[in-house]
Amino acid sequence: MLKITDLELLVGSVAHLAAINASFQPGTLTTILGRTGAGKTTLMRAIAGLIAPDRGQILLDGTGWTRLPPWKRPVAMVTQQFINYPHLNVRDNVAFPLVRAGVAKADAAARAEAALARVGLAAMVDRRPSALSGGQQQRVAIARALVKKAPVLLLDEPFVNLDYNLREAFRKDLVDLLAVETGTVVLYASTDPREALQMGDQIVLLADGRIVQSGSPRDVFANPASLTAASVVNDPPINPIPFHQNGVADFGALGQQAITLPSGAYTLGLRASDIRAGGPHQARVTLTEVTGSETLTHLSLNGLDLVMQEKSVVLRSPGDVVGVHLDLHKGLVFGADGQRAGV
Amino acid sequence: MYRQKYLFLLPGLLVLVAIILFPLLFTIRVSFSSWDVYNPGLNWIGGENYGRLWEDARYWQALGRLTLLSVTTVLIQYVLGFALALMVWRDLAARRLFRVLFLIPMMTTPVVMSVLWRTIFHESLGPLNPILESLGIGAAPWLSSAGWAFAAVVMVEVWQWTPFMFLLLLAGLLSLPNEPYLAAKIDGAGPVRTFFSVTFPMLGAISVGAILIRLIEASKIMETVYVLTSGGPGTSTETSSYYIYIRGMRDFQIGYSAALSLTYLIIMIVALTVIAKLLVRALVKDAA
Numbered sequence: 001m002l003k004i005t006d007l008e009l010l011v012g013s014v015a016h017l018a019a020i021n022a023s024f025q026p027g028t029l030t031t032i033l034g035r036t037g038a039g040k041t042t043l044m045r046a047i048a049g050l051i052a053p054d055r056g057q058i059l060l061d062g063t064g065w066t067r068l069p070p071w072k073r074p075v076a077m078v079t080q081q082f083i084n085y086p087h088l089n090v091r092d093n094v095a096f097p098l099v100r101a102g103v104a105k106a107d108a109a110a111r112a113e114a115a116l117a118r119v120g121l122a123a124m125v126d127r128r129p130s131a132l133s134g135g136q137q138q139r140v141a142i143a144r145a146l147v148k149k150a151p152v153l154l155l156d157e158p159f160v161n162l163d164y165n166l167r168e169a170f171r172k173d174l175v176d177l178l179a180v181e182t183g184t185v186v187l188y189a190s191t192d193p194r195e196a197l198q199m200g201d202q203i204v205l206l207a208d209g210r211i212v213q214s215g216s217p218r219d220v221f222a223n224p225a226s227l228t229a230a231s232v233v234n235d236p237p238i239n240p241i242p243f244h245q246n247g248v249a250d251f252g253a254l255g256q257q258a259i260t261l262p263s264g265a266y267t268l269g270l271r272a273s274d275i276r277a278g279g280p281h282q283a284r285v286t287l288t289e290v291t292g293s294e295t296l297t298h299l300s301l302n303g304l305d306l307v308m309q310e311k312s313v314v315l316r317s318p319g320d321v322v323g324v325h326l327d328l329h330k331g332l333v334f335g336a337d338g339q340r341a342g343v
Numbered sequence: 344m345y346r347q348k349y350l351f352l353l354p355g356l357l358v359l360v361a362i363i364l365f366p367l368l369f370t371i372r373v374s375f376s377s378w379d380v381y382n383p384g385l386n387w388i389g390g391e392n393y394g395r396l397w398e399d400a401r402y403w404q405a406l407g408r409l410t411l412l413s414v415t416t417v418l419i420q421y422v423l424g425f426a427l428a429l430m431v432w433r434d435l436a437a438r439r440l441f442r443v444l445f446l447i448p449m450m451t452t453p454v455v456m457s458v459l460w461r462t463i464f465h466e467s468l469g470p471l472n473p474i475l476e477s478l479g480i481g482a483a484p485w486l487s488s489a490g491w492a493f494a495a496v497v498m499v500e501v502w503q504w505t506p507f508m509f510l511l512l513l514a515g516l517l518s519l520p521n522e523p524y525l526a527a528k529i530d531g532a533g534p535v536r537t538f539f540s541v542t543f544p545m546l547g548a549i550s551v552g553a554i555l556i557r558l559i560e561a562s563k564i565m566e567t568v569y570v571l572t573s574g575g576p577g578t579s580t581e582t583s584s585y586y587i588y589i590r591g592m593r594d595f596q597i598g599y600s601a602a603l604s605l606t607y608l609i610i611m612i613v614a615l616t617v618i619a620k621l622l623v624r625a626l627v628k629d630a631a
Binding site for chain 1: 520522523525526527528529530531532533536540541544545547
């Protein structure tokens with residue numbers, strides 16, 4: 001088991017990691033989900049030993065490695081960049097960690113070729129990384145990480161620099177590859193909630209260097225503990241709609257909703273998919289994003305900036321007025337402190 | 344119209360003929376003559392000069408000495424230059440200052456520098472022997488004993504030209520990507536292993552270039568020997584170029600020294616070509 005206790009890393013007076021406490025079981029894939037700058041890469045690098053935390057401990061099966069140099073840590077890592085050895089061919093690239101670990105060269109080469117076959121690069125073992133496409137280079141890096149058989153495998157947004165189709169295909173392949181790594185703690189950093197929901201056995205939400213929630217992907221998605229967690233785990237981010245509770249929830253011009261809560265100011269987190277076109281509220285279009293078969297329409301409604309998600313391609317121009325319906329009863333209620341309320 | 348483009352090559356071609364081809368062809372012709380101080384002129388004596396040099400033990404000894412000197416100095420320069428470049432490559436305070444300081448020897452004039460070193464090595468007046476004596480090592484006959492004089496030439500050459508190696512290798516180090524170093528750390532390679540598995544092979548092509556340039560320069564060594572030892576004591580530090588200088592400029596045996604020069608040139612071209620191929624095979628992975 002990989003255990004992290006009270007991990008903290010300051011850069012100047014800014015906490016890049018703060019009070020990180022988590023434990024990860026072998027054979028599980030944990031997705032570290034957070035927006036850009038949340039501290040995912042910093043956490044990965046701290047675990048790998050590439051940066052030294054100011055305090056806290058990292059323990060594997062009870063043994064601390066916080067002070068170990070990176071080359072002595074039983075860790076394999078794949079980064080966002082396609083990192084390989086440009087002067088070595090693909091086979092030698094993958095065999096590198098084995099040779100460093102003292103495996104005989106012939107054996108290392110055979111194991112490297114087997115790993116390359118697993119990632120679909122059996123025919124390219126004699127090529128240099130520079131002769132491969134970006135996706136192939138990243139497969140080499142993945143093969144090199146897998147062949148090491150390290151008890152901890154860190155995957156830091158490995159597919160972020162690949163195009164959409166390749167990313168989808170690789171994600172599925174990676175899940176298949178990792179299915180047999182039953183003794184390995186796998187941490188997968190991502191900014192994409194869909195990726196986290198699809199891949200992870202467990203999910204850890206990171207924001208501003210802190211863990212804001214962890215648990216099973218389904219549970220975290222259905223019951224985010226705070227507005228921050230709800231924002232991280234929803235893509236597009238959840239729409240925050242303030243309301244005042246005084247017997248009923250008063251949303252001003254958006255109407256009222258029967259919610260049982262103590263009186264006070266609250267925020268309703270409404271998912272973009274819970275806003276539909278064809279309703280009574282007249283919203284002005286500020287931006288339209290078509291992503292694949294989906295349309296995200298950014299709206300301005302009574303001073304609120306909202307995002308509506310539709311499962312079809314709908315082309316609207318900025319300035320268009322569209323009638324929308326808000327399924328307020330599906331929203332998640334958060335108190336003034338940002339924590340979940342009324343649960 | 345299209346053919347007129349070749350006219351633009353003419354100035355360059357004329358310069359090439361004037362400064363390379365003509366002297367070379369003229370030297371070849373001179374080498375088949377007995378041009379000397381008594382009979383200046385291009386008479387034809389066939390291969391007599393070449394036959395003479397074949398039996399000239401002093402010439403071949405000088406060539407052997409030159410080989411030893413070149414290989415020794417360039418090897419030491421490479422190792423020291425690499426070490427210094429690694430030292431000021433990354434985490435060192437005031438590394439910019441050190442980078443400039445290390446280049447100073449290369450910027451001095453070889454003759455001036457050799458005069459300075461001759462003073463330093465002077466056995467009774469120079470500062471080196473008193474320093475060695477104060478350290479309990481004892482004085483050395485720097486310029487009057489064959490072995491020590493050779494060592495002195497090696498030291499001066501290393502002192503002056505290590506910065507050249509340093510400069511090329513530092514430029515190479517600074518151009519290396521960071522990513523393989525990150526990968527090496529994760530893949531279990533410590534600093535020493537990273538040097539031999541990442542840094543050294545990635546600098547293979549630059550190493551070959553630096554070593555070859557220095558070998559070419561070292562094989563032409565003249566000023567240091569001339570000023571420091573004048574080839575002595577005896578002929579113990581006499582190198583090929585210095586011997587050719589003696590035969591041509593001091594004894595005025597122009598025809599014979601032309602034959603020596605041409606033979607030396609051919610040997611150098613062949614030797615350096617072979618060395619270049621061997622170095623590329625050994626140090627540059629792409630050549631595999």
